[in-house]
Amino acid sequence: MEPSAIVALAANVALAVLGLALLLTAWRIVAGPTLSDRVVGLDMLTGIAIGFIAVVAVKTGFALYIDIAISLGLVGFLATVAFARFVLSRGERQASPTVKKTKRKDKPKRKADKPGRAG
Amino acid sequence: MDYAIAILVSLLMLGGAFFAFAAAIGVLRLPDLYSRMHAASKAGTVGSGLLLLAAGIYSGEGAILARAIAGIIFLLLTAPVAAHLLARASHATGHKVWDGSVRDEMRKR
Numbered sequence: 193m194e195p196s197a198i199v200a201l202a203a204n205v206a207l208a209v210l211g212l213a214l215l216l217t218a219w220r221i222v223a224g225p226t227l228s229d230r231v232v233g234l235d236m237l238t239g240i241a242i243g244f245i246a247v248v249a250v251k252t253g254f255a256l257y258i259d260i261a262i263s264l265g266l267v268g269f270l271a272t273v274a275f276a277r278f279v280l281s282r283g284e285r286q287a288s289p290t291v292k293k294t295k296r297k298d299k300p301k302r303k304a305d306k307p308g309r310a311g
Numbered sequence: 312m313d314y315a316i317a318i319l320v321s322l323l324m325l326g327g328a329f330f331a332f333a334a335a336i337g338v339l340r341l342p343d344l345y346s347r348m349h350a351a352s353k354a355g356t357v358g359s360g361l362l363l364l365a366a367g368i369y370s371g372e373g374a375i376l377a378r379a380i381a382g383i384i385f386l387l388l389t390a391p392v393a394a395h396l397l398a399r400a401s402h403a404t405g406h407k408v409w410d411g412s413v414r415d416e417m418r419k420r
Contacts, residue, residue, distance in 0.1 A: 195317030199369065202321030206328035206362070213328075213335035220339050220347075228401040232348050235393060236338050239355040242386070243331050246362035246379075247324060255375045258366055262382040265359075265389070272393040280400035 203251045210247065214240050227282075231275040238268030320369045327361030330354050343409035344401055352394035356386050 217240060221233035242261045249257035337350025360383040367379025408415050 195314050198314075198317045198321050199324075202324045206324040209328040209332050213332040216332075216335040216339045226344070226401075226406065228344050228397060228406060229347065231397055232344065232351050233338060235397075236334060236351040236355050239351070239359045239386075239390075240331050240335065242359040243327055243362040246359070246366040247328075249366040250320065250324065250369045255366075255370045255372070258363065258370075258375060258379050258382065261359075261363060261366075262378070262385065265382060265386055269389040269393055273396055276393070276396040276400045279397070280403060283404045 199250065203247050206247050207244070207251075210240055210244050214244075227275075228279055231272060231279065234275070235268065235272045238264065238271070242268075316368065316371075320365045323361050323365035323368070327358045327365060329358075330361060331358030334358060343412065344406055345398060345408060345412075348394050348398055352390045356390040360386055 214237065217233050217236045221230050221237070224230040224233055242265055245257050245261040245264065249255065249261070331354075334350050334354035337354060338347050341347045341350055363379045363382050363386075367376040370376065370379075402417050
């Protein structure tokens with residue numbers, strides 16, 4: 193078995209495993225109950241895409257792919273920071289069903305409390 | 312190409328793919344936003360870093376290896392910052408921790 197054949201086999205196995213990881217992360221993004229869960233999944237997706245590009249760089253032999261991976265990491269970091277600011281400013285309006293239930297239970301109590309305090 | 316470099320690059324690629332897969336399982340299966348974030352930002356960063364290191368070693372040129380190592384350092388610096396910002400924003404907007412969590416030191420602030 194030649195060295196290039198060993199590297200090609202390992203690259204194919206790594207691509208298959210990374211594709212499976214991409215699918216699992218996409219499942220979390222679709223199913224994630226809140227916006228923050230989806231942002232975590234997006235961050236993870238960027239990391240897996242960087243790994244994908246690195247494996248493609250090994251497979252094809254083009255070293256320029258590494259620069260593309262670095263710039264994708266920069267864009268992913270900025271996207272996560274922007275989403276964190278967005279979560280901070282918007283709050284958890286579209287929360288999970290369990291959180292919604294607790295909020296609905298809380299709101300009537302507060303409304304009932306305020307007139308009691310005022311009167 | 313030497314056998315040693317080929318086997319080293321293969322092991323780095325398989326290890327990086329394994330870490331990325333473990334991080335994806337953690338993101339999917341862990342019960343809480345904060346524990347999912349710990350899986351994504353630690354194991355995911357190690358996975359991408361190992362794959363970038365494999366690509367840099369395989370090229371065989373010093374400049375490209377240096378660029379790959381710069382990318383790894385960039386990932387190691389930015390992943391904790393992004394995870395910290397997101398966890399802080401989620402906690403500030405009232406995201407509950409999991410019932411099985413032992414303590415929440417940020418609650419009283």
